[in-house]
Amino acid sequence: MLQDIVLAEPRGFCAGVDRAIEIVEHALHKFGAPIYVRHEIVHNTYVVNDLKAKGAIFIEALADVPPGATLVFSAHGVSKAVQKEAHARGFRIFDATCPLVSKVHIEVAKLHKEGFEFIMIGHKGHPEVEGTMGQLDRGIHLVEGVADVAKIQPSQIKKLALVTQTTLSMDDAAEITAAVKARFPMVREPKQQDICYATQNRQDAVKLLSPQVDIVIVVGSPTSSNSNRLREVAQKLGTESYMVDSADELQAHWFEGKSHIGLTAGASAPEILVRQVIDRIKALGAVSIRKMDGIEETIKFPLPKGLKMDSSV
Numbered sequence: 001m002l003q004d005i006v007l008a009e010p011r012g013f014c015a016g017v018d019r020a021i022e023i024v025e026h027a028l029h030k031f032g033a034p035i036y037v038r039h040e041i042v043h044n045t046y047v048v049n050d051l052k053a054k055g056a057i058f059i060e061a062l063a064d065v066p067p068g069a070t071l072v073f074s075a076h077g078v079s080k081a082v083q084k085e086a087h088a089r090g091f092r093i094f095d096a097t098c099p100l101v102s103k104v105h106i107e108v109a110k111l112h113k114e115g116f117e118f119i120m121i122g123h124k125g126h127p128e129v130e131g132t133m134g135q136l137d138r139g140i141h142l143v144e145g146v147a148d149v150a151k152i153q154p155s156q157i158k159k160l161a162l163v164t165q166t167t168l169s170m171d172d173a174a175e176i177t178a179a180v181k182a183r184f185p186m187v188r189e190p191k192q193q194d195i196c197y198a199t200q201n202r203q204d205a206v207k208l209l210s211p212q213v214d215i216v217i218v219v220g221s222p223t224s225s226n227s228n229r230l231r232e233v234a235q236k237l238g239t240e241s242y243m244v245d246s247a248d249e250l251q252a253h254w255f256e257g258k259s260h261i262g263l264t265a266g267a268s269a270p271e272i273l274v275r276q277v278i279d280r281i282k283a284l285g286a287v288s289i290r291k292m293d294g295i296e297e298t299i300k301f302p303l304p305k306g307l308k309m310d311s312s313v
């Protein structure tokens with residue numbers, strides 16, 4: 001019989017997502033609709049639809065943005081080629097790239113100047129990976145899994161550096177890193193690991209949560225890398241786990257024979273969706289809610305120049 005809902009801490013919005021959404025909202029307030037956004041500002045259906053309703057237009061190709069328009073780059077970051085094209089087209093640009101992704105871009109540029117080639121651990125086709133790999137014309141080799149490590153062919157092995165997508169599974173990344181180090185013992189690892197604090201904290205919280213519950217529900221959109229990883233972390237610990245984009249996707253039969261329901265949310269999923277999921281699980285019979293103890297996140301990233309509070313927002 002359904003008893004309680006156990007909420008993971010921390011869960012939901014991270015500082016990079018908060019900032020990216022604020023950038024679009026402040027730009028709408030300051031310059032008026034429409035504001036063009038290259039790619040989904042963050043990978044969440046609710047957030048994107050909410051901003052669309054306020055006047056944001058999401059595009060993939062810069063050719064779809066009219067001259068003179070205001071353009072925002074998404075939190076995932078963009079390649080040098082996209083940056084160059086956007087400037088050449090004369091848009092007013094605001095960059096919502098998460099500062100922790102920019103940190104990786106800066107590191108790549110710096111080490112490239114010193115003659116390094118790179119091995120990037122990440123998911124092919126993810127916009128963050130395209131943005132980071134696109135910081136250079138060549139010399140970044142993508143590995144998605146351990147099997148890829150044997151296939152890459154750097155042109156030299158003395159100056160190789162490792163970079164990772166910020167939203168990977170820490171355990172998977174550690175396994176792939178070990179394989180990279182076994183093949184290239186000289187590889188330079190980042191001083192501070194690239195997987196961001198928010199991804200780490202949410203995965204750690206799910207590791208604590210999973211053994212205490214019968215099922216873990218992750219609120220997140222299918223395109224959200226860090227949300228998918230949360231579901232996998234629970235699953236790997238042997239706890240049945242599902243990811244839902246909204247409360248409507250919850251299936252009553254998932255909860256049959258379950259007592260304790262774990263609930264978390266990816267870094268791009270707003271708390272309102274968590275509340276709606278709670279209401280739905282309560283309607284199915286859960287009687288109480290318990291919050292787990294967890295790290296309190298206090299990180300906040302500043303807005304870009306031109307969108308700060310002096311812009312009367």
Ligand code: SF4
Nearest residue numbers: 014016098166196267
């Ligand atoms: S998940 Fe991490 S890298 Fe991505 S926006 Fe949030 S803080 Fe930045």
